[in-house]
Amino acid sequence: MNELHLETSPYLLQHATNPIHWKAWHTETLQYAQKNKQLIIISIGYAACHWCHVMEHESFEDEQVAEVMNRSYVSIKVDREERPDVDAIYMKAIQIMSGQGGWPLNVVCLPDGRPIWGGTYFRKEEWTNALEQLQELFVNNPQKMEEYATKLHQGIQLLGLVQKPKENILFSKENMSLLIEKWQRSFDLEYGGYSRAPKFMMPTNLEFLQRYGFQNKNQQLLDYVDLTLTKMAWGGLFDTVEGGFSRYSVDSKWHIPHFEKMLYDNAQLLSVYADAYKRTKNELYTEVIEKTIRFCDNELLNIKKGYFASLDADSLNASHHLEEGAYYSWTKEELQRILGDDFELFSIVFNINPFGYWEEEKKYVLIQNESLEAIAKKASVSVAFVKEKKKIWEEKLFHIRKERNKPRLDDKSITSWNALLIKGLIDSYIALGNRDYLDKAEGIAAFIHNQLTTINGSLWHTYKNEESKIDGFLDDYAFTIQAFIRLYQVTFNFHYLSQAKQLMDYCFEDFYNENELFFTFTSRNSPALIATHYEIEDNVIPASNSVMGHNLYALSIYYDNSYYEKVYQNMLAQILPTIDYASAFSNWLSLWMNTLEEQKELAICGNNAVANTIEVQKNYIPQLLIAGTTSVVNLPFLQDRFDKNLDLLYLCSNKTCQIPETEVENIINQIKNE
Structure with missing residues (x-):
């Protein structure tokens, strides 16, 4: 029987009414497979995964598929967000076997959990055909499966190890520049x-x-x-x-x-x-x-x-069928009815035109491709006018959308x-x-x-x-x-x-x-x-x-x-x-x-330390690590730096600190000018 109704994961509960005898990932489940010497199906996905839903509808809700799976396999459903460790291991297996990965992730394993075959999304026929062939091979030629599982397992273990550098190389700013240069080619x-x-x-x-x-x-x-x-x-x-x-x-x-x-x-x-x-x-x-x-x-x-x-x-569309993006998209006629005389300007801002057309669905997903300043100039209106209109439109659409069926949570x-x-x-x-x-x-x-x-x-x-x-x-x-x-x-x-x-x-x-x-x-x-x-x-x-x-x-x-x-x-x-x-x-x-010479540390001490740290951090200073206190505290970095009568700011680098400043503006200017 399907045991997923005992779980709390929304993804697993989505599958609780499938005719498949799903079990969750538990030690007892794995022990059951070994005891009964059955192949294991591990199917991994997550609640917001579109193609997981598609495969569920096409295969996991189907009685013929259920008959094949229930007859020969221990079937385990895994929420990858609950068990990222399980997902990571079997994702490596799929990447070794196919060179790619994704979700849903479906793997067939020996009774001890070692994978032998798998992939991502499968259509109903190819899924059932593969399962029947694998079961036949397991019965008639288990040694071949064992040999393959051993080699694949070795590959997974090797991938799991941290690759050590062949020699001690000092990473330099020049190395970084070369990496950035190479990276930019993909921009x-x-x-x-x-x-x-x-x-x-x-x-x-x-x-x-x-x-x-x-x-x-x-x-x-x-x-x-x-x-x-x-x-x-x-x-x-x-x-x-x-x-x-x-x-x-x-x-x-x-x-x-x-x-x-x-x-x-x-x-x-x-x-x-x-x-x-x-x-x-x-x-x-x-x-x-x-x-x-x-x-x-x-x-x-x-x-x-x-x-x-x-x-x-x-989410459920107007016909009460689950449809990707149904909650978020709009027809042109719908927008014209909602916006009335504002539709022309709205269509310029949000591209209700060939640029913004969602061809597959004959709907529009709102997209802007120019600044409001540029749009206002072309329309001969003020920027303030366009900004105010945009707020009004979005508020209207917000309330209308709330009447639709919301996506599942x-x-x-x-x-x-x-x-x-x-x-x-x-x-x-x-x-x-x-x-x-x-x-x-x-x-x-x-x-x-x-x-x-x-x-x-x-x-x-x-x-x-x-x-x-x-x-x-x-x-x-x-x-x-x-x-x-x-x-x-x-x-x-x-x-x-x-x-x-x-x-x-x-x-x-x-x-x-x-x-x-x-x-x-x-x-x-x-x-x-x-x-x-x-x-x-x-x-x-x-x-x-x-x-x-x-x-x-x-x-x-x-x-x-x-x-x-x-x-x-x-x-x-x-x-x-x-x-x-x-x-x-x-x-x-x-x-x-963080290890370079331009990296700084700043100790902020005194009654106004919290206000001062906010003032400093309003500026974008990614090379700065901040600590501070409003009282005497037993923290080595702040040792002997608090004075109840003064606000003191100590700028440090390479474990050496300068004479403390009392004005936060001086510290900010000093960091910016270095």
């Missing part, structure tokens, strides 16, 4: 992002390129970042009506998104746009930040002040994604000065502490319906440590910093491998998978090991901890010489920049 200089489709936003890449361009006064790179951020904000990828970014666009101009909205994308993009606003004071970036936070609050906020995972790409909360949002909210608070954003960030921190932290101080991975479950993975710890450090930097609440250090020390006990010099993705106390996974390469979310490197850098300075320093330096020494394509290691390259 789309018309629409931003990369010259390919589908098009992902890659926040970590944008964050690094902005930092590198700024510190090296490379205007070409900064222009590229601003082009990308502008075109992303104008495109259908960003929902100008309700706010929030979709996961990626299927075209090269950021127009037609794959409509699911993920918390992790929006959390990270808040930080990127906040930094860009501090650098440029571009009003468009303010609009993006405010709308994105509004979207998160309206659609993803739970009653405990944490945030849900995602909104689906699909994945209502589990994931620790790492919530921690990312803490950082995004804090960065938005600093950039725009909205105190409400800091309050939201502290609300999430309380949610993680109250609902996602165990009695012994370790973290859970997910929360839903008053239940926290699944031992935290390295990314949960890495992003939570990062979030608590960031909270400390704007509040100087020492409790956040001590929490960060406590979690870091826990990671050394449960995740760090001294031989490999990196942290494993799964705790050594968790049930073992068929291979060990080290998350090294930065992707749409930075690798948990690169985030740990940044955390170790900050904590090594705050606590004058030479071991922390040694660990992140060893990590860099392993990574830097092996980099071929910089886009997959951008967060590591940012960590490397």
Whole structure:
């Protein structure tokens, strides 16, 4: 029988009525397969995955498919967001077998969990044919399967190991310049992002390129970042009506998104746009930040002040069939009826024309391709008039859209994604000065502490319906440590910093491998998978090991901890010489920049320390690490630096500090002029 009704994951519950005898990923399930000597099907997806829904409808809801699967296989459904460790291992297998990956991810394994065949989306006939042939081979020639499984398993294990550099190479600024030069060849200089489709936003890449361009006064790179951020904000990828970014666009101009909205994308993009606003004071970036936070609050906020995972790409259309993008798209006739006399100007702003036409669906997804200033000039009206009209139109469409069937919600909360949002909210608070954003960030921190932290101080991975479950993975710890450090930097609440250090020390006990010099993705106390996974390469979310490197850098300075320093330096020494394509290691390259001579530390002490740190951080200064206090505190970096009668600011570099300043403006000017 189908056992998924016993689960809490929205993705697994979507499959709870399938005629297939699905089981969830549990130790007991794997033991059952071994005991009964049955092949295993592992099918991995997530709630907002469009093609997962398509394969479910075509195959997993079908009685003939169910008969084939139920007769010979133990079938396991996995929510990749609940079990990123399982997903990572079997994704490596698929990439070895086919050279590509994606979701849904479907793998057939021997009873012990070693994979022998798989791929992503399969049509019904090819899926059932493959399953019948594999079962026949398993019965008639198990030795052949065993030999293949052994070789594939060896490949997975090799991929899981961190590749060591062949020789000790000193990574230099010249190396970096060559990597940047190679990287730039893939830039789309018309629409931003990369010259390919589908098009992902890659926040970590944008964050690094902005930092590198700024510190090296490379205007070409900064222009590229601003082009990308502008075109992303104008495109259908960003929902100008309700706010929030979709996961990626299927075209090269950021127009037609794959409509699911993920918390992790929006959390990270808040930080990127906040930094860009501090650098440029571009009003468009303010609009993006405010709308994105509004979207998160309206659609993803739970009653405990944490945030849900995602909104689906699909929703019920007027015919009550699930359709991708039905909630977000408009017909021309619909818009003419809603907007009346304003339609002509609206159609210019949002391209209700061949440029904005969604050909496949005969609908429009709103996209802007010119600034409001340029549009106002062409229309012979004021910019203020166009801006006001745009607000009125969006408000109208917002209320009309609310009458439609909403996309399905994945209502589990994931620790790492919530921690990312803490950082995004804090960065938005600093950039725009909205105190409400800091309050939201502290609300999430309380949610993680109250609902996602165990009695012994370790973290859970997910929360839903008053239940926290699944031992935290390295990314949960890495992003939570990062979030608590960031909270400390704007509040100087020492409790956040001590929490960060406590979690870091826990990671050394449960995740760090001294031989490999990196942290494993799964705790050594968790049930073992068929291979060990080290998350090294930065992707749409930075690798948990690169985030740990940044955390170790900050904590090594705050606590004058030479071991922390040694660990992140060893990590860099392993990574830097092996980099071929910089886009997959951008967060590591940012960590490397922390080791350069232009890197600064600033101790801000005194009764007005919090106000002073906000004043400093309003400026875009990516090469600055800040600490501070409003009282005497036992932190090595701040030792003997507090004076209850004076505000003192100590600018330091390479563990050497200058004579303290008393005026925050002097410090800001000094940093800017160096």
